[in-house]
Amino acid sequence: MVLFYLFQDYEGNIKENMVAKSKDDQEITVFRGLDGVVAAETDISFVDGIQGDLYYKGYNIHDIADNTISYVEVVYLLLNGELPTIRQLRDFRRKAVSDMRVPTQVIKMMEIMPPSSHPMDVLRTAVSALSHFDSDAKDDSPKASRRKGIRLIAQIPTLVASLYRIRNNKNIVSPDPQMNMAENILYMFHGSIPEKNHSGAMDLLLLLHADHGLNASTFAARVAASTHADMHAAVTSALSTLKGPLHGGANERVMKMLRKINNVNEVEAYINSMLAQGQRVMGFGHRVYNKEDPRARHLRSMSKELCSPDENKKLHRISQKIEDIVMKAKGIYPNVDFYSATVQHAIGIPPEFYTALFASSRISGWVTHILDQYANNRLIRPTSKYIGKYNREFIPISERTSQKKDS
Numbered sequence: 001m002v003l004f005y006l007f008q009d010y011e012g013n014i015k016e017n018m019v020a021k022s023k024d025d026q027e028i029t030v031f032r033g034l035d036g037v038v039a040a041e042t043d044i045s046f047v048d049g050i051q052g053d054l055y056y057k058g059y060n061i062h063d064i065a066d067n068t069i070s071y072v073e074v075v076y077l078l079l080n081g082e083l084p085t086i087r088q089l090r091d092f093r094r095k096a097v098s099d100m101r102v103p104t105q106v107i108k109m110m111e112i113m114p115p116s117s118h119p120m121d122v123l124r125t126a127v128s129a130l131s132h133f134d135s136d137a138k139d140d141s142p143k144a145s146r147r148k149g150i151r152l153i154a155q156i157p158t159l160v161a162s163l164y165r166i167r168n169n170k171n172i173v174s175p176d177p178q179m180n181m182a183e184n185i186l187y188m189f190h191g192s193i194p195e196k197n198h199s200g201a202m203d204l205l206l207l208l209h210a211d212h213g214l215n216a217s218t219f220a221a222r223v224a225a226s227t228h229a230d231m232h233a234a235v236t237s238a239l240s241t242l243k244g245p246l247h248g249g250a251n252e253r254v255m256k257m258l259r260k261i262n263n264v265n266e267v268e269a270y271i272n273s274m275l276a277q278g279q280r281v282m283g284f285g286h287r288v289y290n291k292e293d294p295r296a297r298h299l300r301s302m303s304k305e306l307c308s309p310d311e312n313k314k315l316h317r318i319s320q321k322i323e324d325i326v327m328k329a330k331g332i333y334p335n336v337d338f339y340s341a342t343v344q345h346a347i348g349i350p351p352e353f354y355t356a357l358f359a360s361s362r363i364s365g366w367v368t369h370i371l372d373q374y375a376n377n378r379l380i381r382p383t384s385k386y387i388g389k390y391n392r393e394f395i396p397i398s399e400r401t402s403q404k405k406d407s
């Protein structure tokens, strides 16, 4: 049992273990990137990499997407383990939408951020700031943590849309209690009632991004929660981790790549040259899936449906061609981030906000995992294989000679 090995080393006498490790180096397996390591038990979502399936609380993501269950229903499902009745959904939605308002102090703080700051960086700071104004700020009981989590699920989309308005010198739009979460997000972005197919696309985006097993940002959230850090602290860790281009930051880079390719005929040469230089094609590949990411299927068809006007049609065609070429060259499938780029573009979201919109949905998974971690906690603290020296001779500063050039 290799996992046992990793934890046992840390729990024992550290000095002796270090010596033992150096002698028994060959016995210690290092799982780089924790690849294949099972670090938690969860009934929240299951990523079946072999079959290419994803389940939320036992429901297949295809059934959820095909039955047009709304994102708010998915949030209810994640938090409560069951799909809501009509009444439960109505009450939950009303509460969620009323929680969407954010304190003016936090809006003001976003206003003074440099316009050059990336939206994910502003969002991370704003979520951290929200903790000071939360009505449960001083209470980390299970009930208060749940209330804080539900508020964050409602407030993060408002922060993202409000930042977009600030960046475009437009008035902040307050959420409309008559609209659902997806409609409200577009309403708060664009200041007008969204077209039905656009709010449908937003709902699909949100529900497909809601949770995904022990992905990097969720793991970061659980690590923070395992130290008994509060809800806002754990979500801030998750946001920081989501930003990276190998995780949630990939969708923004997908659009940057699409924009560099002028037409379908250029795709093959462009992608082959990227691969020849050892570059990664953003929006492709996955740690867990051997087959196609099941979320990509729904986003591909939504992208095709929405990208009918000329410019968008070209972007969708280029995307399809990239998919063909990457499959031919590397046998790698698109992941959730690939077609989410053209879908978000078609509903008027600018690329620098794509990852923040991802966070507006994944917050529901983070909150559920954080609450789960609190409820079944054990400090997450793996160990490392020490490859350094032992018992080096100590030299007083006056006698030291420089071994290395100062960098």
Ligand code: COA
Pocket (backbone or CB within 6 Å): 033, 245, 246, 247, 248, 250, 279, 280, 281, 282, 283, 284, 285, 286, 287, 288, 330, 332, 335, 336, 337
């Ligand atoms: N483009 C080109 N090659 C890729 C690739 C991509 N997007 N993703 C993986 N590969 C290749 C690697 O170069 C490597 O090839 P090699 O064995 O010939 O060296 C092989 O596939 C395995 O890659 P590895 O980095 O070990 O896989 P991983 O599980 O650590 O990486 C990702 C998973 C997601 C980080 C990786 O697929 C990636 O960087 N994708 C692009 C970023 C992205 O879309 N992120 C969003 C994920 S949802």
